[in-house]
Amino acid sequence: MAEPIRIALDAMGGDHGVTEAMRGAARLSLEDSDIHVLCVGDVAAMDAVLGETQHDPSRLTLVRSGGAVPMEARPRTALAELPSCSVLTAARVVEDGGADALVSAGNTGATVLSAAETFSILPGIRRAALASVYPTAQPHGPKGDPFALMLDVGATLHATAEDLVGFALMGTAYSSVVSEIASPRVALLSNGAEASKGTAAIVDAHGRLLDGPLHFSGNVEGLDIPKGSVDVIVCDGFLGNVVLKMLEGMGDVLSSLAAEASARRLQWRIGLSMLSGGLREIQRLTDWKMYGGAPLLGFDRVVIKAHGRSEAGAIRNAIKVAAKTVRGDLLGRIEDGVSALRLDGSP
């Protein structure tokens, strides 16, 4: 049997803290023989959860750290004050070769900063990108995933043309490994389909991607985001942040609409109970942030940022996604893409 994939889990991060993180790791230990989780955090607290949760002790290791970054803390200040906090310790475990990838549901800024302080940017990649899956009307790839990928959603506010090309490459590599799409369709988000539309960086990136080896579908518009007409959408972190939060807001509005209606009116309630398929659809449109997690791409180590609201099931999924990217050699694929796109300065 192959060596297990080792995932370092920041077990203290996330809205639900150590309880849900450890429950997620425990659940996974019972079902997957291929993954070993190094749980980083307050050992007594982690042990207490394990004492109440069924798990396979041969697939879990506890690693001691000091303190945890609060969800609302300022990342730079918090990391300076807590130099041996769980997320930074987990990153160091990965950097030292003790684990293959990092998973955290904690403070996003602190996770990005821990990666930046601990890992190196891959050769040929200029700026890191935080990617996110989001729900689409159209399915994607051989598994029929009802999700597409968007990046950057907040790591790099202003992206140059070269940054955007790097994001397109990294998104393609991630989508091919995780969604198992042989040749993911990748597009730039702009204000029109024509090559001349958009900011100077978008127009320049468009030209470079047309000449490159990726499956470039040109520009897409806002309409295409919910439709899901491509597999990977590329934009700068400012635009991606607005779009992603807007999708989240739409989900909140839809679910509160449904909840309110169901609480208030009998007729609504009967209608809703008959709409089980429809409710599942609405749930998919609202709970999507719980599934999978958001990869932080561009470093020489894999980082998966699980949503802060993650419960045990979502933590388990994020660990599985991280293991899948290691197994599928995500970083090797990005390196190959750097050469093919000549981002490393090769002639």
Add this chain to the structure above:
Amino acid sequence: MAEPIRIALDAMGGDHGVTEAMRGAARLSLEDSDIHVLCVGDVAAMDAVLGETQHDPSRLTLVRSGGAVPMEARPRTALAELPSCSVLTAARVVEDGGADALVSAGNTGATVLSAAETFSILPGIRRAALASVYPTAQPHGPKGDPFALMLDVGATLHATAEDLVGFALMGTAYSSVVSEIASPRVALLSNGAEASKGTAAIVDAHGRLLDGPLHFSGNVEGLDIPKGSVDVIVCDGFLGNVVLKMLEGMGDVLSSLAAEASARRLQWRIGLSMLSGGLREIQRLTDWKMYGGAPLLGFDRVVIKAHGRSEAGAIRNAIKVAAKTVRGDLLGRIEDGVSALRLDGSP
């Protein structure tokens, strides 16, 4: 009785052309005694529609024009080739004082360009903005409008800080006249609530608006767009275009979801039929582009761009909105704001 408000209607524009435009004008002529519509287009075609449609001939005038800009035409080329087309002729009628405002459901670019070629930019305003209402979870103003206003959504791709301040002012004026909100809450769309978040133009505009006389609510994020936590959201035309088309795409996805479900499954069908209130909500989230129309702001004449898909009811609404802006002295309010914000260079 006061003089009627005179609206010049481009009667040839829109996906449904002269038929729906004239039906809208005809319907309005029967119900409102305060508005006179100058219908600009092919006189024989307009007359043919009136021949089959109940109307009040004392409130409709026909104005002859030559040709119409196709919906998919390139605006600059089309206007050069059709110098007496309906939208340009209608704009000239307004410029010459023959009407108080312009309404068109035609090619958006051609409408914007006709305004730019015919009207003047208001003193102190640097760039025009196309605004759009969109549906929100929270109601707005004394009428409880389930809509908020966003601008710019496509007229000015790159906005400076001064442009953004101008948009905030114009959006405030429009919202106070049309939604009858005494002091509309206006905010900048950014990637975080803090004053330091966003592009240099946003940070600069934030400082200027904090010092100014508007009801400035600071920055809002993507989450706030569907929630509707403010009355007016300000952004550059690139971002606004992506956001607006995304809202449109979400509406399309929701309505096709509902239509598909209703066609396919009896259980769904029964569920949907009981959800009459819910369906009305979904309809509001999908058909909103039909109501009201989008004001083009910044010129010394009022221009209302009705959606291309507008049918008679939407045309009628757009004409009523245009008349309301004239009656409420929208342009005077913008001019007052220019002085109050010292955009005219006054000390």
